[in-house]
Amino acid sequence: MPLPAAFIAELSALLGDGWRVDPATREAHASDDSRGHQPPEAVALPSTREQVQAIVRACRAHHIPIVAxxxxxxxxxxxVPVSGGIALSFSRMNRILDIRPEDRCVVVEPGVRNGDLQAALHAxxxxxxxxxxxFESCTVGGNLATxxxxxxxxxxxxxxDNVLGVVAVTGAGELIRAGGAYTKCSSGYDLTHLLIGSEGTLALIVEATLKLVPHPHAQAGLRAFYRDASAAAxxxxxxxxxxxxxxxxxxxxxxxxxLLRHNGSAVPDAGAMLLIEADGSVDGLPDTLAALGAAAEGDGLIDMDVAQDGIARDTLWAARRALSPALRTIAPGKLNEDVVVPVSRIPDLVAGVEQLSADYALPIVCFGHAGNGNLHVNILYHPDDPGxxxxxxxxxxxxxxxxxxxxxxLSGEHGIGLAKRDFMPQAFDAATLATMQAIKHALDPDGILNPGKVLPEDCQAKC
Structure with a gap:
């Protein structure tokens, strides 16, 4: 639907060159790293929280969707702006506002890239x-959203677990503050943690106070190979x-x-592998490493080696980071979903995935953050093959x-978005979904913030 002329004039005056309607910019904001694609009607690039407030209020007045x-x-x-409207890019709100190592926190705007933040904190x-x-390209705001x-x-x-406070703009255009530069608080409702993971459906975070951790003095890695996935799990x-x-x-x-062997990594023919990292003090690391190594031993262990120097550790983790992109060499189509289960149920999850791979005659590659029970399940297929x-x-x-x-x-870290929205009624009962709907309505009364995401359609229709 074309944007109203009055709305265009208002945001053009507000944002100047931060208001874009050209096809190239709209196309650049039409998709994310999913299969979804829908160009917005316009792109807004605010530089201040006040501009974000004004954008939200204008969109509310004209009933125009916003996707941060x-x-x-x-x-x-x-x-993906599936309902049209405008894409609100935080690329210009990318300042590190205050590094406070004495308080173990840093204050940032949402457009700061994770990798740039880590580089600034290193010193x-x-x-x-x-x-x-x-991490090299994603933004803190995206990390907060998912x-x-x-x-x-x-x-x-x-x-x-690593956010102390936020400043955010609700769907009504109100600026709200929650938390701050402290690690303990028992004052009112925990709005900070409510907004984290809400995928821009409740409010737009314009500032965050992040919790910092000292760099460990020493690190080492273990690489353990097992007879099969059940033994590793x-x-x-x-x-x-x-x-x-x-x-x-x-x-x-x-x-x-x-796949790693096919791409040149030196790994043996085993049923599964665990990458285990330890960190801590120089004096304490050997004991930590020994305890982890002892726990890794057991039925089905084939081999285990240690990587203590920086080069060896970097090589070990480089293979892990290269794994997801390398999946395209098996098949060009990939459905990548990150489910999470209790750690004790990982053997059952892996066994179930292997059975589904056989049942559907498709390669399904399983890897990920086993310590949290959060595994990435990759269903691989050829899109040009209808079957x-x-x-x-x-x-x-x-x-x-x-x-x-x-x-x-349904998700441990990727979020729900559009891809998993319709499975939410399987994960939550009606009363729980109704509570989520009520929270959505309270913070976004007109449903303009990232409509069509997270909550199933019948819930959103009631908002």
Missing amino acids: RGAGTATTGAA HGVFWPPDPSS NAGGPRAVKYGATR AAVSRLMAQPVQPAMLEFMDKRSLA ETARANNALPEIFKLALSLGGA
Whole structure:
């Protein structure tokens, strides 16, 4: 639907060259790292929170949808403007406002890239724990929107665990503040953690106070190979049940290892592999490493080696980071969903995925953050083959059904977006969905913030 002339004139005057309607800019904001594609009617690039407020108020007055956007690395279609309207890019709100190592926090705008933030913090001897695979390009705002995680989440937590406070603009155009530069608070409702992971459907975060952690003095990695996925999954349960917590704990199945070998990595022919990282003090690291190594031992262990120097560790983790892009060498089509289950149910999840791979005659590659029970299940197919495409789309609901049957959830770090929205009634009962709907209505009374995402359509129609 064309935008009203009065609305265009208002935002043009407000934003100047930060208001774009040219086809190239609209197309650049039409999709994210999913299969979704829909150009917005216009793109707004605000530089201040006041401009964000004015944009939201204008959109509310004219009933125009707003989709907030970071770097577009989301995989669920959360940043696709499926209802048209405007895409609100935070690319110009990219300042690190205040680094406060004495308070173990940093204050940032949402457009700051995760990698740039980590580089700025390094000189202060601290880091922000969330480290998704797209950390070099993804923005803090995107991390906040999806509650992003990464390998370090097993020890340091995901984004929600590492945010102390936010300033945000609601769907009514009101500026709200929650939390601050402190780690303990028992004052009112926890709006900070409510907004983290809400995918821009409740409010637009314009500032965040992030919790920082000192860099460990020493790090080392273990690489353990197992007879099969069940043996590796059982080792994950042992590793997470003992007192010493790994800094990272990643799982790769047999197909993952075959793909690594195909791409030149030196890994043996095994049924599964665990990448285990330890960090801590120089004096304490050997004991930590020994405890993790002892827990990794057990039935089905084939081999285990240690990577203590920086080059060896970098090589070990480079193979893990290269895995997802390399999947395209098996088949050009990929359905990548990150389900999560209790750690004790990982063996059942892996066994279930292997059975689905056989049932649907498709390669399904399974790897990810085993220490959190958060695995990435990749269904691979050829889009030009109608039979494979149909089987892939039919297998996807079975993956979600399997995770939920094991006491898990639809997503551990990617979010719901558009891709998983219609499965929400399987994950939550009617009363819980109604509560979510009520929260949505309270913060976004006209339903203009990222409509069509997270909540199923029948819930959104009632908002």
